[in-house]
Amino acid sequence: MSQTAKSTSSSIIEQNLAIQGDNLSILGALADEIKGKVQCVIVDPPYAFPKEALKSADGDWQTFLRPRIEACRAALSDSGAAFIHADDAHLANVRLLADEIFGNKNFLNMVILKTADPSGLRSINPLPFNQTEYLLIYTKDRKSFTYYPQFVEAGYDSAYRSIVLNPEAPYGKWKTDSLPRHLAKMMGYRSVRQAREKMGLNFEQHMADYALKNAAAVFQSTRVNQRAGSAVVKLGQASHKKPKTMMRLERKDYSDIYMVGGRQLAFYATKLNEVDGRMVPTKKLTNLWIDIPFHGVGYEGEAKFAEGKKPERLVRRILSMCTQPGDLVLDPFAGSGTTAATCEKLGRRWLVIDNDRKNLDNLIVPRLTRVVNGLDDTGLSKVMEYPSGGSFKRLNYKGGTLVDAGQVMGSANTV
Numbered sequence: 184m185s186q187t188a189k190s191t192s193s194s195i196i197e198q199n200l201a202i203q204g205d206n207l208s209i210l211g212a213l214a215d216e217i218k219g220k221v222q223c224v225i226v227d228p229p230y231a232f233p234k235e236a237l238k239s240a241d242g243d244w245q246t247f248l249r250p251r252i253e254a255c256r257a258a259l260s261d262s263g264a265a266f267i268h269a270d271d272a273h274l275a276n277v278r279l280l281a282d283e284i285f286g287n288k289n290f291l292n293m294v295i296l297k298t299a300d301p302s303g304l305r306s307i308n309p310l311p312f313n314q315t316e317y318l319l320i321y322t323k324d325r326k327s328f329t330y331y332p333q334f335v336e337a338g339y340d341s342a343y344r345s346i347v348l349n350p351e352a353p354y355g356k357w358k359t360d361s362l363p364r365h366l367a368k369m370m371g372y373r374s375v376r377q378a379r380e381k382m383g384l385n386f387e388q389h390m391a392d393y394a395l396k397n398a399a400a401v402f403q404s405t406r407v408n409q410r411a412g413s414a415v416v417k418l419g420q421a422s423h424k425k426p427k428t429m430m431r432l433e434r435k436d437y438s439d440i441y442m443v444g445g446r447q448l449a450f451y452a453t454k455l456n457e458v459d460g461r462m463v464p465t466k467k468l469t470n471l472w473i474d475i476p477f478h479g480v481g482y483e484g485e486a487k488f489a490e491g492k493k494p495e496r497l498v499r500r501i502l503s504m505c506t507q508p509g510d511l512v513l514d515p516f517a518g519s520g521t522t523a524a525t526c527e528k529l530g531r532r533w534l535v536i537d538n539d540r541k542n543l544d545n546l547i548v549p550r551l552t553r554v555v556n557g558l559d560d561t562g563l564s565k566v567m568e569y570p571s572g573g574s575f576k577r578l579n580y581k582g583g584t585l586v587d588a589g590q591v592m593g594s595a596n597t598v
């Protein structure tokens with residue numbers, strides 16, 4: 184089957200698509216279909232672009248990127264976001280360009296990615312080792328942007344060092360103790376000091392594990408926020424007057440508040456979130472992303488690609504920030520197919536483009552074929568189960584025409 188861009192039916196983007204050809208032409212051909220429908224765009228151009236290619240194609244970086252970023256912006260929905268990769272050689276130019284296209288008020292954040300470590304042969308260079316890249320985040324309309332808050336795993340927060348000993352009792356009868364003292368006693372030591380002398384660092388580890396297992400009973404006491412609602416402030420005053428009594432404020436649609444001695448109990452359980460299927464202590468995501476390993480990324484999807492391949496975990500974080508299952512994601516510089524593979528595993532729809540036929544033939548199509556058949560056990564598959572049985576279409580763009588080059592239908596697993 185062959186179809187011209189004009190006659191493309193409105194359903195074409197309901198399928199996942201891997202398209203081979205120049206992204207500017209293809210985004211132009213699909214402009215009406217995708218306008219305002221894309222929830223997330225990932226723009227990861229080849230920064231080591233050969234100079235000859237630039238000369239023959241578009242002259243310089245700005246001229247090459249400008250119309251492509253403009254086309255991505257047009258495809259973006261008002262609530263979505265664009266994530267633009269840059270290395271330090273191009274960061275300033277890309278920032279100026281994207282500011283111009285999206286408007287500076289729609290610049291959300293600049294993320295610093297740790298992409299490498301100074302070890303082995305690479306550290307021979309006497310200059311400071313360059314281990315970062317950047318992600319510029321823009322929205323089409325800042326006010327309409329939907330952000331899904333993200334958390335990253337953190338170590339045990341030792342400020343949580345008190346425990347309710349009998350949490351099953353009515354709150355008025357709760358007994359509390361210091362967590363280290365309670366633990367030392369439980370392990371048969373006379374004091375915390377003796378436990379630390381005998382156990383060394385193991386004692387701290389034991390405390391972290393115990394706090395995690397008993398997160399609903401472990402707490403820290405905090406000052407009452409005087410800018411909180413009047414009911415909270417009043418309870419704080421009442422608690423000051425009767426410091427020995429445990430007091431409670433019941434709240435509709437929110438968790439209850441407990442106070443003793445004029446201070447509020449903050450339970451450790453509220454710090455826990457699920458990361459890779461485990462409940463772990465977390466902290467709010469910042470713009471410094473040093474927790475996503477780039478080491479070993481070459482094996483992901485069994486797709487060897489030396490020109491800036493990104494980890495699936497990185498794409499998962501991006502997608503988790505601004506998309507929901509079923510949303511459409513666009514990657515006009517698909518490379519080895521990381522965005523497509525991650526979307527498939529997370530149940531997002533995808534449209535990826537690369538102009539290099541070898542990338543489609545040898546990397547993207549084989550990688551996604553394994554994923555939709557549930558045969559990929561690399562990357563995110565190591566930490567999550569994903570439903571297979573998806574499908575995708577490959578199209579080639581030739582002479583202003585999108586040519587159907589086959590469909591891959593995966594077989595479903597039992598996840």
Ligand SMILES: C[S@@+](CC[C@H](N)C(=O)[O-])C[C@H]1O[C@@H](n2cnc3c(N)ncnc32)[C@H](O)[C@@H]1O
Pocket residue numbers: 204205206207227228229230488490491492493494515516517518519520521522536537538539542
């Ligand atoms: C840095 S790589 C992307 C890597 C990708 N994020 C991954 O994880 O594998 C950039 C890709 O853009 C492709 N590319 C360059 N110019 C293009 C164009 N005009 N249209 C479509 N793809 C293009 C290159 O072939 C290359 O595969």
